Amino acid sequence: MSIQPLTGIRVVDLTRILSGPFCTMMLGDMGADVVKVEDPPGGDPIRHIGAGHNELSWYFASFNRNKRSICLDLRSTQGLEALKKLLGTADVLVENFRPGVLEKLGLSRGQIAQINPRLIVASINGFGSTGPYAGRPAFDFVVQAMSGFMSVTGERDGAPLRTGLPITDLIAGLYAAFGVVNALRARDLTGQGQRVEASMMNGILSMLAYLASDFLATGAVPAKQGNDHPITAPYGLFMTADGPIAVAPSTDAILRRFLDELGLAALLESDDFKTNTQRVANRKALDGHICAKLAGDTQDNWVRRLNARGVPCGLVQDIGEALRDPQVLHQEMVISVDHPGRGPVEMLGFPVKFSDTPCRIRHPAPDLGAHAAEVFEDWGIPYSLAELEAASCPGG
Amino acid sequence: MSIQPLTGIRVVDLTRILSGPFCTMMLGDMGADVVKVEDPPGGDPIRHIGAGHNELSWYFASFNRNKRSICLDLRSTQGLEALKKLLGTADVLVENFRPGVLEKLGLSRGQIAQINPRLIVASINGFGSTGPYAGRPAFDFVVQAMSGFMSVTGERDGAPLRTGLPITDLIAGLYAAFGVVNALRARDLTGQGQRVEASMMNGILSMLAYLASDFLATGAVPAKQGNDHPITAPYGLFMTADGPIAVAPSTDAILRRFLDELGLAALLESDDFKTNTQRVANRKALDGHICAKLAGDTQDNWVRRLNARGVPCGLVQDIGEALRDPQVLHQEMVISVDHPGRGPVEMLGFPVKFSDTPCRIRHPAPDLGAHAAEVFEDWGIPYSLAELEAASCPGG
Incomplete structure (x- = not known):
């Protein structure tokens, strides 16, 4: 043993x-x-x-x-x-x-x-x-x-x-x-x-992480934000030709690659979108530009294209899709265990x-x-x- | 040391x-x-x-x-x-x-x-x-x-x-x-x-717990349920005289005590609400009966009354309310740490x-x-x- x-x-x-x-x-x-x-x-x-x-x-x-x-x-x-x-x-x-x-x-x-x-x-x-x-x-x-x-x-x-x-x-x-x-x-x-x-x-x-530390430092209570990030734009779910994708450009460099892949890099020169403060203030307009471009290709293609550019991006999967995802299967996060007399049982694998x-x-x-x-x-x-x-x- | x-x-x-x-x-x-x-x-x-x-x-x-x-x-x-x-x-x-x-x-x-x-x-x-x-x-x-x-x-x-x-x-x-x-x-x-x-x-x-095991056993994909429990009623947020409370009567015995405290125990004799299957089918009507009674007292009183009967129940708190909750403070889940030259810093405590x-x-x-x-x-x-x-x- x-x-x-x-x-x-x-x-x-x-x-x-x-x-x-x-x-x-x-x-x-x-x-x-x-x-x-x-x-x-x-x-x-x-x-x-x-x-x-x-x-x-x-x-x-x-x-x-x-x-x-x-x-x-x-x-x-x-x-x-x-x-x-x-x-x-x-x-x-x-x-x-x-x-x-x-x-x-x-x-x-x-x-x-x-x-x-x-x-x-x-x-x-x-x-x-x-x-x-x-x-x-x-x-x-x-x-x-x-x-x-x-x-x-x-x-x-x-x-x-x-x-x-x-x-x-x-x-x-x-x-x-x-x-x-x-x-x-x-x-x-x-x-x-x-x-x-x-x-x-x-x-x-x-x-509670930074939600707690920001409250403790300022007394300001964080609110619900849907899928938007409270202090970053663009961020969230965006519709493509055949369904939504989740995109989180977490730094300026990643944001630039995201917009570049969409042919929108010029937006970063505009006075409406130059800084994160401006982008948050004009989130709706910015999201509109992005969705217009994303409509030109499929979810799967955008996930592939954006990840290839180093932009965190993925599908919104249901439990079934998540548990049949090729990466999840590769990581053996669904395993089959034989139960004598009861047959094989599929269950979650080992996270460590x-x-x-x-x-x-x-x-x-x-x-x-x-x-x-x-x-x-x-x-x-x-x-x-x-x-x-x-x-x-x-x-x- | x-x-x-x-x-x-x-x-x-x-x-x-x-x-x-x-x-x-x-x-x-x-x-x-x-x-x-x-x-x-x-x-x-x-x-x-x-x-x-x-x-x-x-x-x-x-x-x-x-x-x-x-x-x-x-x-x-x-x-x-x-x-x-x-x-x-x-x-x-x-x-x-x-x-x-x-x-x-x-x-x-x-x-x-x-x-x-x-x-x-x-x-x-x-x-x-x-x-x-x-x-x-x-x-x-x-x-x-x-x-x-x-x-x-x-x-x-x-x-x-x-x-x-x-x-x-x-x-x-x-x-x-x-x-x-x-x-x-x-x-x-x-x-x-x-x-x-x-x-x-x-x-x-x-x-993913039972959401995974139920999918793996049946192939049926669980869906969003808001705050309702997929297979139990009553369950969720209910309005009182001055705000909502979260109530989760997790067993038949707890449910009976919950309805009894509301003066609604007789509902369990009715053909609409006798079994959990009936209660799930008639969730809206049941919730209506419950909210009508809860309107007669305040959040804090209901939380006290229902917990005294062993019914899991609490307020929906924001981050500020949670971090100032007397139980949370008693458990030292907010601590103050002196940072020489920077003053005291409040932060989350130790969960173990x-x-x-x-x-x-x-x-x-x-x-x-x-x-x-x-x-x-x-x-x-x-x-x-x-x-x-x-x-x-x-x-x-």
């Missing part, structure tokens, strides 16, 4: 649905031994959500690759006892319960330190585990609204809009995974585990590419509770089949 | 603008010793972009905290020589040039292996370093367009829309930082450095919270080239002041 970054790291995964399973998927993709602990009788609700084939949700299959599954009823003494035995030999616990649930299970920081002082406990939640909203239920759409994300997404005079991607869940999951690997390195230095936390709100806030220790599929997503005996044996925990069964049954 | 996860890790940072500096900011926040290598005479273009005070861009100050700066002209023999000396003792090199630039500098994989076989080289680019678009210039807006992100953002019958956040840059930077820390762990196991890569396109694609080894500010963002002599001395590289000056001057 070839080495991966997290080879040998044991992860107990109490997460469900989206942000937590995304975090542990990434740890598994990096080589960690991830054991998904699921509630009897149904397990992770995502098993039963989303399109699929042969009674397998492809959403579940994608987010739970590289994991094994055991069923434990954490409301029973036996189930909780089994969990504690796993934690005794694990490196990482990941959970996305609401703040306080872990403590109610008898797994406060102090209690965990007694079980395993080297354990790293990663929590993912909506707003952080302290503060006035710590107890609030969270949901991606609500966090998109509260964080300011929606206030800069939408047409200039339209409503604030969400994105259809569950972006705040996923960013929180990614930060949690980043936190876990950092905590593993800290443990190498200190010998101690610790608590790590990421939240949907803090994660998306960290991506390593030259020597690449991410790979070691297991397909597990059937519910398929690995109980195997995990306890692998992890060297003496446990009889009868004990396991008692821990796994609903109600113990 | 208290330990942090990346204490003792030396990072040579050749990045500029956005995605790369975000990556190295996170490595610095985790305790790494990040040396920003900048081009004379102006350095990172972001020094001169964005609002600020006392001739300091707050955008630059935020993205370059916890870094030191040295100026090297990499077009000169002396500058390149100095860079190679740094790489000889560094753990990580991060760059966000276009693919191929590093090789042109004489830093191909083979050449780097000769300088320092333990060096991790992290690259951030637009579409990945191989494949038909490897050479294309990239820009956040264009990647939002090509990735499918814009195709699921916007009003049902409106244009595809970007978000104002430079989301594809930031996600690429975060994945690169995650990749670097994983590569450091891999190096602990193998003794070898390696190449790590993240791209704007692959990063945002990895966040560690109980024992917290992220912190060790240095404010550096003045251009301020640390050349200090870095060479700290890193144990014998180098005269005259040599340093020759390496730092434009044109050597």
Whole structure:
């Protein structure tokens, strides 16, 4: 077995649905031994959500690759006892319960330190585990609204809009995974585990970038701009003979090559368009000149021609077009994973590419509770089949 | 000095603008010793972009905290020589040039292996370093367009829309930082450095979640839905007496509590609204009932009342409201950093919270080239002041 970054790291995964399973998927993709602990009788609700084939949700299959599954009823003494035995030999616990649930299970920081002082406990939640909203239920759409994300997404005079991607869940999951690997390195230095936390709100806030720094420096609140750039023109979607293209000439040199390819370089000598300030003031007129020229050729040709001149430019693709794009396929961002008895499943690939220790599929997503005996044996925990069964049954 | 996860890790940072500096900011926040290598005479273009005070861009100050700066002209023999000396003792090199630039500098994989076989080289680019678009210039807006992100953002019958956040840059930077820390762990196991890569396109694609898995399973392409949930009702923005609130009742139990708090629980007995399928079919009528009730109280009261019932609910906040939100302040997601001679700078805080080894500010963002002599001395590289000056001057 070839080495991966997290080879040998044991992860107990109490997460469900989206942000937590995304975090542990990434740890598994990096080589960690991830054991998904699921509630009897149904397990992770995502098993039963989303399109699929042969009674397998492809959403579940994608987010739970590289994991094994055991069923434990954490409301029973036996189930909780089994969990504690796993934690005794694990490196990482990941959970996305609401703040306080872990403590109610008898797994406060102090209690965990007694079980395993080297354990790293990663929590993912909506707003952080302290503060006035710590107890609030969270949901991606609500966090998109509260964080300011929606206030800069939408047409200039339209409503604030969400994105259809569950972006705040996923960013929180990614930060949690980043936190876990950092905590593993800290443990190498200190010998101690610790608590790590990421939240949907803090994660998306960290991506406000210059929208935040400009507000903090000036007090001026940025507004929605549709697809226009607030301080640069030309920029945006432009119609060609057969559909729109996205063009972002990000520097003066690129802008000159863009207009030159369109036969419009002379505009830069005109008093209406000489400086960026003038171009922003006369954006409509400038866009009119550009669209008149773009109408003379097709999307595909303009994308080819403009990129050849070093002008960032591309099609507006739907999800299907994006996932069948030749570059995306070349980068193996759609992979096919065999699921014995359920057939091959297509899913997203690995976004981090390593030259020597690449991410790979070691297991397909597990059937519910398929690995109980195997995990306890692998992890060297003496446990009889009868004990396991008692821990796994609903109600113990 | 208290330990942090990346204490003792030396990072040579050749990045500029956005995605790369975000990556190295996170490595610095985790305790790494990040040396920003900048081009004379102006350095990172972001020094001169964005609002600020006392001739300091707050955008630059935020993205370059916890870094030191040295100026090297990499077009000169002396500058390149100095860079190679740094790489000889560094753990990580991060760059966000276009693919191929590093090789042109004489830093191909083979050449780097000769300088320092333990060096991790992290690259951030637009579409990945191989494949038909490897050479294309990239820009956040264009990647939002090509990735499918814009195709699921916007009003049902409106244009595809970007978000104002430079989301594809930031996600690429975060994945690169995650990749670097994983590569450091891999190096602990193998003794070898390696190449790590993240791209704007692959990063945002990895966040398509169920939009991807549902397309891959069925071939049906998801469409823009405005703020409606494609398969759940009620869901979205609803007007109250004094403004809209975002409400996302994500399960049947939460929906029942939502309607109960509005005095509308009886609707769930009606044949129009009994099942989710019926509610989606009669979404407009249902939303009408809800808005009629919500008109009877204020935003703030509804947010309080509904959260108290466990219904995910919040205000649509602009960037200013979000950054002054009491929960956001409690979580220290806005911090003030003293910049000697430039005054205090407010900036975004740390999204990953560690109980024992917290992220912190060790240095404010550096003045251009301020640390050349200090870095060479700290890193144990014998180098005269005259040599340093020759390496730092434009044109050597």
